[in-house]
Amino acid sequence: MSAKKQINIQDLISSKSKKIVDEAGSETLVLEDAHALRIAKECGCKIYDVYVTALKNGICPYRYLRNRETISLKQQLVLAESRVAVIGAGGLGGQVILLLARIGIGHLIVVDGDVFEETNLNRQALCNKNSLGKSKAKEALASVETVNPGIKVSAYPVKLDSSNAVELLTGSDVIVDALDNVSDRFVLEDACKKLGIPLVHGALAGFEGRVMTIFPDDTGLKNLYGNKKGNENSSKSPEAVPGIPSLTPCLIAALQTMEVLKIILRRGKIFKNAMLYVDIETGQMNELVFEKQKQ
Amino acid sequence: MPLKILLSSTLRKYLPDYDPVKGISFSVGGEITVEELCERINIPCAKIKIVMVNGKSKSMEHVLKGNERVGLFPPIGGG
Numbered sequence: 001m002s003a004k005k006q007i008n009i010q011d012l013i014s015s016k017s018k019k020i021v022d023e024a025g026s027e028t029l030v031l032e033d034a035h036a037l038r039i040a041k042e043c044g045c046k047i048y049d050v051y052v053t054a055l056k057n058g059i060c061p062y063r064y065l066r067n068r069e070t071i072s073l074k075q076q077l078v079l080a081e082s083r084v085a086v087i088g089a090g091g092l093g094g095q096v097i098l099l100l101a102r103i104g105i106g107h108l109i110v111v112d113g114d115v116f117e118e119t120n121l122n123r124q125a126l127c128n129k130n131s132l133g134k135s136k137a138k139e140a141l142a143s144v145e146t147v148n149p150g151i152k153v154s155a156y157p158v159k160l161d162s163s164n165a166v167e168l169l170t171g172s173d174v175i176v177d178a179l180d181n182v183s184d185r186f187v188l189e190d191a192c193k194k195l196g197i198p199l200v201h202g203a204l205a206g207f208e209g210r211v212m213t214i215f216p217d218d219t220g221l222k223n224l225y226g227n228k229k230g231n232e233n234s235s236k237s238p239e240a241v242p243g244i245p246s247l248t249p250c251l252i253a254a255l256q257t258m259e260v261l262k263i264i265l266r267r268g269k270i271f272k273n274a275m276l277y278v279d280i281e282t283g284q285m286n287e288l289v290f291e292k293q294k295q
Numbered sequence: 296m297p298l299k300i301l302l303s304s305t306l307r308k309y310l311p312d313y314d315p316v317k318g319i320s321f322s323v324g325g326e327i328t329v330e331e332l333c334e335r336i337n338i339p340c341a342k343i344k345i346v347m348v349n350g351k352s353k354s355m356e357h358v359l360k361g362n363e364r365v366g367l368f369p370p371i372g373g374g
Binding site for chain 2 (some may be wrong): 024062088090091092093177178179180182185190202203204206208209210215223224225226231242244279281282286287288289290291
């Protein structure tokens, strides 16, 4: 954006913002989406730019008002200026993408080479009768556009592999592992370690699931699956046996999204060198710790 | 004191009467390794990727003494 346009946007945002007072008497300047859309059109910029400019000037995009108190305006700006890659836009990924979009992560990278099929309808948030046969990555872009047009989405309808991983993932602040098989997860982990980017792993089967955040120097997936070599031919999803009802991806995706927030906002406790294991049938949620192994 | 054994996911199919709420209570006379325990309860060791004893990862060779919670996990990769 040019300096002239920047000033213009700022002026327009200020003139269209309004002060609201909540029940506790706290005042907040907000900018409604209808105005944000018009300003973006007038200035020839993205709604993303309008949101970021508003946040930088202490004005809360109205849609984020209910994040307030839990996520401060300054933190909302940090989220808006963050870039998160979600690898896989199926059961876990679909939910993660929608959650990240609603919470206000400014730039999402979505990588998935698959198309939606009928057996995805039982659990995958972005799958519906209209998206059958369509690219999961492109449908993610379309869905985010309707949920939060202030998010930039780069959708790649390709399978992540060792030849494209670094190119697709460079510049991400956090990467979410929402894949559905072990061998691809190792490819992703290799790329994350190479790039020095934290990876939020999630996996599920039946009513059970687990989450672990892997920093570049951590042992990572080896703790969960053993050596990479033993998993090279595991393209068939291990969850095929117990299946996946709709509930489990929702919960594991929420936990993965929380890990992303904790990393970006530097708050809370991250599940590093530990897995959060959840069994929603028995109500168990346990942190299980991996003791340091030799690489 | 008995061991409390909890099985995850596909490991449960090896014990058709397994109750995920209660797990398995297993009395040991003396020390026993995780591997020996799995053989005693008919869980194939090759299917186990993670062993957790009282919430911490251990190897199949880890020696159990009783009064411990043992969690056994197969690989899960679904998403």
